[in-house]
Each structure stands twice: as structure tokens, then as C-alpha cells.
Amino acid sequence: MSPSTSARWCPTPEQLMILEEMYRAGVRTPSASQIQQITAHLSLYGKIEGKNVFYWFQNHKARDRQKMRRKLTKQLQQQQQLFQQHVSPSCCSLCHSYLDHHQCPASASAFRQLSYYSPSLPPPPSSPLPSMIYAPQGGNTTGGGQMLTMDCNKWTETIRDVPRSRVEMEKSMMKMYNGDWMMVLDMDPSEFCPAKPLKTLELFPTTSTNLGEDSKDSATQPV
Amino acid sequence: MSPSTSARWCPTPEQLMILEEMYRAGVRTPSASQIQQITAHLSLYGKIEGKNVFYWFQNHKARDRQKMRRKLTKQLQQQQQLFQQHVSPSCCSLCHSYLDHHQCPASASAFRQLSYYSPSLPPPPSSPLPSMIYAPQGGNTTGGGQMLTMDCNKWTETIRDVPRSRVEMEKSMMKMYNGDWMMVLDMDPSEFCPAKPLKTLELFPTTSTNLGEDSKDSATQPV
């Protein structure tokens, strides 16, 4: 536990400021390449890794959300106290739903400011389509080669958060994976251990027997 | 969507059989290197990537769990109907808790059989310490260099599932990260474009100072 080896990343004030600035400006789930760049930039102010940036946005977003939820719930409670039975109960969930899916309106302008973080930007959404704002691969930006991005499932989330058709999203991720996983993991699985036993595994004889392990009561509602 | 490009992995019967066999044998969260090997092996039977193996185990475990939960809940409900008020309510949560933390007893024997999946295995737990079974780095197995493993947060989960002291676990993960993230992402963020430094990772310099920012109400129970 010497001070030289800290178990976890501890953002410097500069780093934090920049991150917050970006967040305020509308960045919520930077794309993989954006993260790369942000990381590169922030590393000027202290040690930092891509995952730190990634986690930071993830956590910040989540906590921001929950903060707002709480606040909103509180307000509604107060209102309910006032109006008692004039307010329908469905109102609450409606508002929450809104909070969950609404994009930050500041994004549009923020985007331009931060655009340098997006290496090859697709035609900037010319207008009021805030939901497209964060989509890094509007066209076939990625068309070329692999994304050269990082890895990890969670990283891909990076692209998400844009309520465009789910399919589109999936596509992008797929591509990312193809780039990433390939690069990192897939150094050709079949040839991975060329000279190893790796024969016709007859491991698993009939050991079998399994058991469950856990549980917890879930109230899964039948769909 | 020609048949040649399937959006998602479709396990061949052989692959599936093997995976299920492994699962039945007690494998639940193979280590990163195990995944590598499994992948390599399974690729003999068809196209497959590491993430597929990873996800497969993750999903299978989760669904197995929930299946059992459901079953158990059902049983308990029946019992309650029978015994009505003879059964204390705490019973239920106790059972569930048990399910949640109990390790598969088959692991021990399964392990020996599967051991070749663990390249450099620490002294095989000579006896009844089933909770150590999947820990790839029992000793300082990783001591040498980076784990050469894959990447991604979720991959690290790979090491998890073993209820040894949380701290220990953290350590391992840390190591994995140092290996992985470094390898993949951290080709030195500051020098990102130049010539690929990628050496003496002396992570964690003397960063320090930070700031606080948002609040939240935490109901942390005083210990």
C-alpha cells in the first residue's frame, strides 16, 4: 500500500474538470475511439487508462440519473401531498420513463465543440435530431477496416445510448467486436496452441452430476 | 443476411455437447486462459470465438440459476400450502441464500479432469477446498508476465465466482487488467500515435488530488 501503487485510478483535478465539462456539454457514452482520444488527452494531466474514462462516464451517467430520479420522486411526493387524489398514479412512471430516455438537449451545440474527439465524423446532423448526435458511424465511417478500438463488452456500450433502431446499433457493435475481439483475442483460435495435446478431448467422462447453486426469489412476471 | 454471414454464433451440435458436458462437469466460469483453450478446441468443430464461449457459460449459468430458483420457489409455495403456518418465513430466504452461495460439489473431481485446460496450474488443491478450484492464480502463477488473456471486464469475471476473500479476487483482476488493458488499450495513451512504445508499464505514478462532485444518499449500515 505504498503511495506509489494506488489500487484504483484517482483523477487529478484537471482530469476531473475536463471530464465534467464534457459531461455537462452532453457527452454521455463516448465511442471507443472517442475514449481513446479522451484518454490520450487526459493522460497529459496524469496517469489514466481508457477503462477509467469509460467507467467514469458510466458511473457518472448512472448516478446522475438516479439523482434525478430521486429528486423527481421527491417532487412528485410533495405534489401528491398537495393535490392528494387529483394526480393519477401513472404520472410518476411516465416521468421516470422520460428521464430514462431523454437525451441531453445541450448535446447539439456541445457536439460541435467536442467534435475534435470524433476523428472521422459522419455528416453532422444538420438539425434537430438530437437522438442521432452521438452516433459515430452514421454512414459507413467504419466501413474501412477494424475500428482499432479497445475491447470489452462494456466498451461497446460506448456506441449505444442512441435510440436509433436497435438493429443499427447491433450492427455497429458487431463491427466493433469484429475489430476488437479479432485483434485481441482471436489470434486464430484454432492455431492457438498448435503443439499442445489438445487432442480429442475425452475429458468429461461421465462425471456429471451438477447441482444448482443459487437462487434468490425472483418475482418474474410472466410476459 | 446470407447464410454465410450469420449475425450471431450458432453452436454446432458438437460444440454444444462439449460445452454442456463441461458445464455438467462443473465448469461454470472458466478462466481467461481456459476460455482460450476451449475456444481453440471447439473451433475444430466450427466457427467460434472466445466471446461465444464466455457468453455461453455466463448465460447458461444464469438461466440454470433462474430455472432452479423458479423450481424452488414453486416447491416452497407448495410446502407452504401444506404446512401453512408451520414453516417460518425465514426458511425461504435461507434456502435461497444457500443456493446463491453454494459451489457445485462436482467441481473437485471435474477439475482434475479438466486440468489440462489450465496451462500452468498451481498446486492442485489436494483436498476439500472446492472454493479454490477455479482460481487460476493460486500461487504466483501469473507472477511472470502479463496474463496474455483477453480483455474486457466481463472476461475477468472469468476468475470470479470463487468466494475467497474479496481482496484476493480483486488482486487477480487487477493483474488481469494490467495485462489486458495494457496490451490492448494502453499502448500508451499519451503517445498514442507515435511508434508503439508499449514497454515498462510503470503504471500508477504519483497521481493524486481529486475532487468530489455529486451526492447521493447512501444507507450504509454502520458496522
Add this chain to the structure above:
DNA sequence: GCAAATTAATGATTTATTCAAG
């Protein structure tokens, strides 16, 4: 003033839920 003890903030994981292809 200054450590030890508490509490709050937040970086990092894990689990549960969801989505959609086959």
C-alpha cells in the same frame, strides 16, 4: 494541531434484465 475513527463519494464488478435472431 494531529492521528484514529466514521462517514460520504466514487471507481470497479457483478448480476439481473432486456433485446432480438433463429
Add this chain to the structure above:
DNA sequence: CTTGAATAAATCATTAATTTGC
């Protein structure tokens, strides 16, 4: 309906603030 894939919510654990007794 099953299940591969992905995300978000919940959780854990460590670090920083803050308080407290001397």
C-alpha cells in the same frame, strides 16, 4: 420458445472528507 448478446442497475470496496478525542 430458446438463447446469444448487450446494457443498465445493484453492489462491492477503496479512497477522500470529515469528525472526534486527545
